[in-house]
Amino acid sequence: MFQLDLKSGVPICDQIVNGFIKLKALGLISGGEQMPSVRSLALKFSINPNTVQKAYAVLEAQGIIYSVKGRGSFVSDDDRGHSAVIARAKEDFCTAVERARDLGLSAFELKEIVDGVYKTPKSGHKEEKNADG
Amino acid sequence: MFQLDLKSGVPICDQIVNGFIKLKALGLISGGEQMPSVRSLALKFSINPNTVQKAYAVLEAQGIIYSVKGRGSFVSDDDRGHSAVIARAKEDFCTAVERARDLGLSAFELKEIVDGVYKTPKSGHKEEKNADG
Amino acid sequence: MFQLDLKSGVPICDQIVNGFIKLKALGLISGGEQMPSVRSLALKFSINPNTVQKAYAVLEAQGIIYSVKGRGSFVSDDDRGHSAVIARAKEDFCTAVERARDLGLSAFELKEIVDGVYKTPKSGHKEEKNADG
Amino acid sequence: MFQLDLKSGVPICDQIVNGFIKLKALGLISGGEQMPSVRSLALKFSINPNTVQKAYAVLEAQGIIYSVKGRGSFVSDDDRGHSAVIARAKEDFCTAVERARDLGLSAFELKEIVDGVYKTPKSGHKEEKNADG
DNA sequence: GTGGTCTAGACCACA
DNA sequence: GTGGTCTAGACCACA
Secondary structure, eight states, X not given: OOOOOTTSXXXXXXXXXXXXXXXXXXXXXXXXXXXXXXXXXXXXXXXXXXXXXHHHHHHHHXXXXXXXXXXXXXXXXXXXXXXXXXXXXXXXXXXXXXXXXHTTOOHHHHHHHHHHHHHSOSSOSSSOOOOOO | OXXXXXXXXXXXXXXXXXXXXXXXXXXXXXXXXXXXXXXXXXXXXTOOHHHHHHHXXXXXXTTSEEEETTTEEEEOSSOHHXXXXXXXXXXXXXXXXXXXXXXXXXXXXXXXXXXXXXXXXXXXXXXXXXXXX | OOOOOGGGOSOHXXXXXXXXXXXXXXXXXXXXXXXXXXXXXXXXXXXXXXXXXXXXXXXXXXXXXXXXXXXXXXXXXXXXHHHHHHHHHHHHHHHHHHHHHHTTOOHHHHHHHHHHHHHSXXXXXXXXXXXXX | OOXXXXXXXXXXXXXXXXXXHHHHHTTSSOTTOBOOOHHHHHHHHTXXXXXXXXXXXXXXXXXXXXXXXXXXXXXXXXXXXXXXXXXXXXXXXXXXXXXXXXXXXXXXXXXXXXHHHXXXXXXXXXXXXXXXX
């Protein structure tokens, strides 16, 4: 699974949404698989079930998961929603590049940063420390 | 000048701050030059003068501009602030890379995007439409 | 038979009820014919027997089927229920028309859609993929 | 404006979302126009601000409106989102036609119903009576 | 048990 | 003032 950083200022709901998108991107969850129930995840993270519910609603709206009343939530088989999210991520990265360029950074500098990040071991060094609640 | 995108979700204050940083980075405004008055800018963008005031305060705190009582605000000569801004820009870009990596994008893909953006002429401004308020 | 779409958001019970109504309307099942047992249907669809039970109860209440203690459920001969079902189908369609009208669609557009659907061969079943659970 | 029917069983949030979509379809609200504030609408309908907030979030996700923190919510200039909603409405109507056809109704009967609905004066006779709260 | 909706009320950033 | 997030807790339909 992933972890929450309640101190980060990033809305908990967003962290949950992004957490599952990452898990799917990494192949750690896949089509048809059952999601943890709203209540169980809320309990696990010591947060309010409404927050989890909201995150699941966003994931469902994006086509990443689907929910069946009385049965649970499941990872979607169809990857269109997930692909759309990835496509948007590329656009976002493109915007980030433009911003850096506008501030005078060179293409060389940016590519160095890219390499630097990819050479770093798995875990992002400064994000998502632990769920303290 | 630059434009505001009220729909972007980015706080107006931040957009103003970043707008002037960009202008200075591009050399479109330079040391000693007088900044537009708070009132005139607020009028031009149809936004609250307090918001402009706050943006100017941030710019001053970062050493990008300085204000002279009774005369107005001016673009700073020295580069005290500017290098800090560049450092932060690098951090922001680094974060963008990490996010893209977490979603499964490869270093190769990202570098391709970087090259694509830098090959494009200046007009990368396909976003930030207009301030309608 | 028919198929369930667990992702549709339509309650499973309703899907079963509507499925059998459709089968009878199309003449694919007829008076006196025995219905699949609750258990077998639940097994086939990998759903809760209680859900099938409830669907059968609704069908019986509408006069579409009848049950004989110890023997099972059977398709009803008479059309008591069927005409009521047709009446409700008309109401449902009427509601759909009103909704479309409220969104600005013209009567002409709707009638075109009607013609389009009726000109299509039988296989209008582009929805209702499969029960995966 | 539109009215809510708290007894209808239709989620209040959905009623608000559909209400504004209808208003836009009818041209009663248009691009750039300011939406009532979350709080004022909640007060007007005697419902919880969270419910209005949720409705506005859905409208924003669909591109029908956009929100600016501290300023308010506005009807979107760009009609792509609204058009997508209309397109989906056509699909929904198409599904309704298929369902009616599957139950044995003829194209002629359906077109009669369409004409009937469009000949009826403006207000749907059975929907959305009044907000009692 | 499951997801979904709603109220009540606190608190935050922003203008 | 504005929108946005979150908690706490009730209640519902459905399986």
